[in-house]
Amino acid sequence: MTIDDFLKRFVEGYLFHDLESMSKITLPTGQNDGAAGYPMVATTLAGVELLGGLLMPTTDAFDPKNKSNDYFLNYWDNYLSKEYAQYTGLGRLFRQLMRNGIAHTFVAKPGIFVEKGSNRQMSIDTTRQEIYIDCNVFFKEFEDTYWKLVKPIVDGTASSPTTTKVNIQTRLDDVSRVYSVDSTRLFGAIPTLHASTINTGKRAQVPASSFFSSLGTRASGASGSAMPVPTTTIVNSNSTATIPPSVTVPFTTISGTLPPKTKK
Numbered sequence: 001m002t003i004d005d006f007l008k009r010f011v012e013g014y015l016f017h018d019l020e021s022m023s024k025i026t027l028p029t030g031q032n033d034g035a036a037g038y039p040m041v042a043t044t045l046a047g048v049e050l051l052g053g054l055l056m057p058t059t060d061a062f063d064p065k066n067k068s069n070d071y072f073l074n075y076w077d078n079y080l081s082k083e084y085a086q087y088t089g090l091g092r093l094f095r096q097l098m099r100n101g102i103a104h105t106f107v108a109k110p111g112i113f114v115e116k117g118s119n120r121q122m123s124i125d126t127t128r129q130e131i132y133i134d135c136n137v138f139f140k141e142f143e144d145t146y147w148k149l150v151k152p153i154v155d156g157t158a159s160s161p162t163t164t165k166v167n168i169q170t171r172l173d174d175v176s177r178v179y180s181v182d183s184t185r186l187f188g189a190i191p192t193l194h195a196s197t198i199n200t201g202k203r204a205q206v207p208a209s210s211f212f213s214s215l216g217t218r219a220s221g222a223s224g225s226a227m228p229v230p231t232t233t234i235v236n237s238n239s240t241a242t243i244p245p246s247v248t249v250p251f252t253t254i255s256g257t258l259p260p261k262t263k264k
Helices: 003-023 039-053 064-083 091-105 135-155 165-188
Strands: 112-115 123-125 130-134
Touching: 003 039, 003 130, 003 135, 039 091, 039 112, 039 130, 039 135, 039 165, 064 091, 064 135, 091 123, 091 130, 130 135, 135 165
Parallel strands: 112 130
Antiparallel strands: 123 130
């Protein structure tokens, strides 16, 4: 797969479009949670690591087990912080406290408060050891750095002192190689399966549920690299994400739920 096709399908498509969809989710009536704040932060941080790996200045072998932190900090320090200085020096903290906490246990570690709809930039209180981040603002700032600093390198409209389109393609090819090896190994190690899981052409419908019926009948195609890009896919460099009405949603952390600080 070419780097152009990869970015169009997986970054501008799956990544940004999923984040746009989540950004429009608002709190259900009568609930104080459920606005997809954690999934938005986790997805944005995963995107940081993905792009950071592709933009590394070397063509060393892809090594997510030992170098994922380097990939993450590459994008954080050289792209995100370059455009939005408030993130400077906070990459390690975000990765350890937010990305790892949410991705592994769906619990941000102490001192992390995720908001949605405050429309405020990230802020940190070093005395109280707390960070407040609006998941919509974080997503839009990340997306903005992609269009301004990454896409031009691939399109050839701007140069980079650390990487080239050829280098990015080489790194993508190695990611594909490593992931293909992992996939083959794990599928080959599957134990004896129940007969109902074998034939993907005759997948049974789940029992009727008011939850599923309330979602309507429109379904998306299956996401994944083995599926051809749908001809109906639309990619627009101008984001269509909208910021919901100003409703602050602090999510519970181990350190407790506190109302976000009011800027003075």
